Amino acid sequence: MLYLQVVRSSSAGNCTLLWNATGCLVIDAGIPVGLLKQHLEKNDLTLDAALITHGHRDHLSNACCNFFRSNGVPLLFGNAAIAGYYEASLPAMAKGNATVRLFMTQPFEAGPFRIAPFEVSHDSEGGCYGFTVQCGNKKIAYATDLVEAPHAMAERFRDSDLIVIESNHDPIMLENSGRPYYLKQRIRERAHLSNEKSCDFIRTVLSLSSRMPRAIVLAHISTECNKPELAQKEMKETLKLCMRDEIEITLTYRDKESKKIAL
Ligand SMILES: [Zn+2]
Numbered sequence: 001m002l003y004l005q006v007v008r009s010s011s012a013g014n015c016t017l018l019w020n021a022t023g024c025l026v027i028d029a030g031i032p033v034g035l036l037k038q039h040l041e042k043n044d045l046t047l048d049a050a051l052i053t054h055g056h057r058d059h060l061s062n063a064c065c066n067f068f069r070s071n072g073v074p075l076l077f078g079n080a081a082i083a084g085y086y087e088a089s090l091p092a093m094a095k096g097n098a099t100v101r102l103f104m105t106q107p108f109e110a111g112p113f114r115i116a117p118f119e120v121s122h123d124s125e126g127g128c129y130g131f132t133v134q135c136g137n138k139k140i141a142y143a144t145d146l147v148e149a150p151h152a153m154a155e156r157f158r159d160s161d162l163i164v165i166e167s168n169h170d171p172i173m174l175e176n177s178g179r180p181y182y183l184k185q186r187i188r189e190r191a192h193l194s195n196e197k198s199c200d201f202i203r204t205v206l207s208l209s210s211r212m213p214r215a216i217v218l219a220h221i222s223t224e225c226n227k228p229e230l231a232q233k234e235m236k237e238t239l240k241l242c243m244r245d246e247i248e249i250t251l252t253y254r255d256k257e258s259k260k261i262a263l
């Protein structure tokens, strides 16, 4: 059995755990370390590696970084610029002794997982990465923090057993929010995927797939410019149009963990 649980997902902090009987991977760790430890203990997990998508502080906290460093958990960054960003911003990284590996765009292995990274478009230093993770005969596709989901990415997502995709904002709620103009513009043009774009992307992925995912996990849902129920409703309508409404939609939250998904 392969399990995935999103511990937290929002601009306030992101963390996802992926594990089976022989290994465990954490994807991003921008949360309080106590919360991470609580989830590791609850599920009796030992980490093989911490895979970090990009250099924004909601994706790696100083306390989690310190925990990885003192427990010898390798930190996997896409490139030297992302590692450099955290070295400059996290005291735990600046201390040294962290095991850091750079994966660039080459597939690599961590514990029982075979990970194929790819770059996505996001306004962070050193760029941002999405992944497909293969474990046994199961495939998981994962991308949050991206402004666009191009066709080439849909090709990578095809035939997955589980999809984690950002569904950040509703464009009208974003426009009507009290956020300053530059921030609205950043979210829309350089940073995050709207519900609409997320739905369009899933439609493309499903049209390319010969087998269907068991679930679609909607991630990095904005608190101010979206509602989990709205993101879910739009994805539900998309699945209905694709005649695939048997696919489960799983929500993620700012302040509580998602449902645990077993594959
Ligand atoms: Zn983020």
Ligand SMILES: [Zn+2]
Pocket: 054, 055, 056, 122, 124, 145
């Ligand atoms: Zn980001």
